[in-house]
Amino acid sequence: MSTRDLVLAALFAAIIVALGLLPPIYLGFIPVPITAQSLGVMMAGVVLGARRATIAVLIVLVLVAIGLPVLSGGRGGFAAFVAPTSGFLFGWVFAAFVTGFLSERLVHGNQSGLVQTVSFFLAAMIGGIVVLYAFGIAYLALAANIGLKQAFVGSMAFIPGDVIKAFVAALVGRAVMAGYPLLRIRA
Amino acid sequence: MQSLYVEGNSALHRLSPRAKIFSLFLLGFVLFLGDNLPLLAIVTLLTALIYRSIGLSLKESAVRLRPLLLTIVIVALFTLIVSPWHVALATLLRLTALMLFAAAVTATTTITQFMDEITALARPLERTGWVKADDIGLAVGLVLRFVPEIIARYHAISEAHAARGLKVRPATILTPLIILTLRDADNIAAAIDARGIRRHVS
Amino acid sequence: MAVEPLTLSLTENRLGVIGLNGSGKTTFARMINGLMKPTTGKVIVNGRDTRDEKTALADVGFIFQSPQNQIILPIVKDDIAFGLKGRGFSKAEIDRKVELVLARFNAEELATRRAHELSGGELQIAALCSVLATGPNILILDEPTNQLDLRNRALVQKTIDGLEENVVVITHDLELISGFERVLLFHEGRLETDAPAAEAITRYRELAV
Numbered sequence: 001m002s003t004r005d006l007v008l009a010a011l012f013a014a015i016i017v018a019l020g021l022l023p024p025i026y027l028g029f030i031p032v033p034i035t036a037q038s039l040g041v042m043m044a045g046v047v048l049g050a051r052r053a054t055i056a057v058l059i060v061l062v063l064v065a066i067g068l069p070v071l072s073g074g075r076g077g078f079a080a081f082v083a084p085t086s087g088f089l090f091g092w093v094f095a096a097f098v099t100g101f102l103s104e105r106l107v108h109g110n111q112s113g114l115v116q117t118v119s120f121f122l123a124a125m126i127g128g129i130v131v132l133y134a135f136g137i138a139y140l141a142l143a144a145n146i147g148l149k150q151a152f153v154g155s156m157a158f159i160p161g162d163v164i165k166a167f168v169a170a171l172v173g174r175a176v177m178a179g180y181p182l183l184r185i186r187a
Numbered sequence: 188m189q190s191l192y193v194e195g196n197s198a199l200h201r202l203s204p205r206a207k208i209f210s211l212f213l214l215g216f217v218l219f220l221g222d223n224l225p226l227l228a229i230v231t232l233l234t235a236l237i238y239r240s241i242g243l244s245l246k247e248s249a250v251r252l253r254p255l256l257l258t259i260v261i262v263a264l265f266t267l268i269v270s271p272w273h274v275a276l277a278t279l280l281r282l283t284a285l286m287l288f289a290a291a292v293t294a295t296t297t298i299t300q301f302m303d304e305i306t307a308l309a310r311p312l313e314r315t316g317w318v319k320a321d322d323i324g325l326a327v328g329l330v331l332r333f334v335p336e337i338i339a340r341y342h343a344i345s346e347a348h349a350a351r352g353l354k355v356r357p358a359t360i361l362t363p364l365i366i367l368t369l370r371d372a373d374n375i376a377a378a379i380d381a382r383g384i385r386r387h388v389s
Numbered sequence: 390m391a392v393e394p395l396t397l398s399l400t401e402n403r404l405g406v407i408g409l410n411g412s413g414k415t416t417f418a419r420m421i422n423g424l425m426k427p428t429t430g431k432v433i434v435n436g437r438d439t440r441d442e443k444t445a446l447a448d449v450g451f452i453f454q455s456p457q458n459q460i461i462l463p464i465v466k467d468d469i470a471f472g473l474k475g476r477g478f479s480k481a482e483i484d485r486k487v488e489l490v491l492a493r494f495n496a497e498e499l500a501t502r503r504a505h506e507l508s509g510g511e512l513q514i515a516a517l518c519s520v521l522a523t524g525p526n527i528l529i530l531d532e533p534t535n536q537l538d539l540r541n542r543a544l545v546q547k548t549i550d551g552l553e554e555n556v557v558v559i560t561h562d563l564e565l566i567s568g569f570e571r572v573l574l575f576h577e578g579r580l581e582t583d584a585p586a587a588e589a590i591t592r593y594r595e596l597a598v
Contacts, residue, residue, distance in 0.1 A: 003376040010329035018337040066301035067191040067293045077293030082285040084262045171358040180366045328462040335505040374458040381451035
């Protein structure tokens with residue numbers, strides 16, 4: 001892998017870590033704060049594309065594994081990998097990959113800004129919600145010894161917040177592509 | 188950034204990282220094998236004792252474990268709604284035991300030990316061409332190096348927004364944050380290449 | 390930025406490279422350490438062709454203009470040591486080399502400092518240590534004082550003046566090279582003047598108007 005790609009992935013991993021350290025964002029009309037770290041994973045996909053976004057997330061997981069409290073709330077270490085919600089952590093890898101993969105395929109240079117934003121939104125939704133929750137729910141069902149349907153119901157409450165994150169990720173994806181394109185798409 | 192390692196000389200401190208990780212896997216496997224409540228309770232007690240042995244004060248332990256314990260309790264309560272009480276209790280004990288032992292492994296192993304272990308594990312994979320073991324250490328270093336810069340940049344952008352009377356909105360802060368940070372990538376990569384640090388890469 | 394073909398033999402201990410932005414001076418500088426390869430002809434450094442990847446870079450140190458993007462690990466001494474990895478030195482030997490290079494610039498106290506807390510000038514000194522630790526005999530500095538304030542600028546100038554290595558400085562900061570025995574002036578992609586500092590600077594001022 002080129003040095004540039006390695007640095008891009010590492011810098012985005014640093015962004016994901018920084019987002020975990022910064023205070024959660026309030027969106028004004030919702031009283032519940034949005035922790036920005038999972039937004040960071042979606043943004044990695046829409047900005048860097050499949051390969052580099054996946055590597056960025058893997059770097060974050062290495063940081064967690066070696067005992068650094070980089071997850072929001074100061075969590076880290078192996079305990080973060082054996083929690084009932086750890087499926088959502090492992091799922092980040094696949095979420096980043098799918099979001100990046102779909103971004104590279106769905107977005108084209110000759111689309112209008114609006115269409116590009118919608119494409120990024122789809123990519124972020126499918127990667128950051130559908131795929132992520134598949135892993136999160138499956139792992140939760142196993143770890144808590146409950147049925148898949150129950151695990152799904154238990155996780156549902158977080159979906160609206162993540163839909164908003166997907167929307168923000170789409171806006172950012174489009175804006176970054178306009179200002180500093182890194183995504184390998186069809187012109 | 189302060190790591191989760193705790194200085195000490197307990198038995199767990201002296202055990203090799205590989206042995207500890209293997210034990211964690213083994214524990215996970217064993218815990219999910221059966222439903223025997225008394226047995227699970229004993230194992231949980233044992234992991235609690237192991238955790239105490241690493242040398243953290245009760246207060247410090249509480250601070251570290253609270254967020255994770257909270258998640259486990261919520262999940263156990265949720266399980267109580269959909270399953271019989273003994274299933275929920277088994278879940279609570281299993282997840283708590285795992286959390287305690289995992290946290291103990293992390294607290295008794297230094298970052299350097301972990302990095303050496305990861306690099307050693309990645310070496311044989313170099314043959315597949317997917318990863319260069321030394322790149323992992325470089326990537327970790329790069330993240331730790333630039334996180335403070337990114338946080339400083341975030342504050343600078345927020346201040347600039349405030350000075351212009353703009354409301355703080357996620358997309359208008361995150362976009363410049365990402366662009367400004369990633370624009371440095373070319374310069375950083377050039378400096379790395381000029382020093383011949385990734386000489387093994389053609 | 391393309392540079393017209395030229396033939397030069399550089400042997401001086403101090404070489405300045407000046408010119409307007411886009412004149413080709415940076416392209417020229419990056420050919421010396423092999424960061425860029427010539428499309429025609431060749432660049433021979435210390436008797437070795439820069440297209441021979443393995444050997445060319447080792448002899449030439451390169452300092453870039455943005456101070457904070459050259460120190461890539463959080464703590465200065467770790468960054469310096471990292472560049473010495475994989476060359477067959479023991480840990481003790483590496484630690485010794487790190488100490489020695491910092492001592493050269495009276496910068497021992499930088500060793501345990503965190504990079505993001507350093508000033509621009511301190512970062513450039515740290516970058517110098519990282520680059521010189523591997524023992525290159527040629528050092529290229531690409532606009533080293535561009536982003537520094539007055540005090541840091543003076544610090545870097547003083548440091549450069551004290552270097553024993555063969556030094557090539559690309560710069561807008563004319564005071565930095567005003568005492569150099571040879572200065573190359575690039576203009577619109579070609580070598581305009583090849584002369585001692587005073588003459589090159591005079592010609593540069595004429596062109597810049």
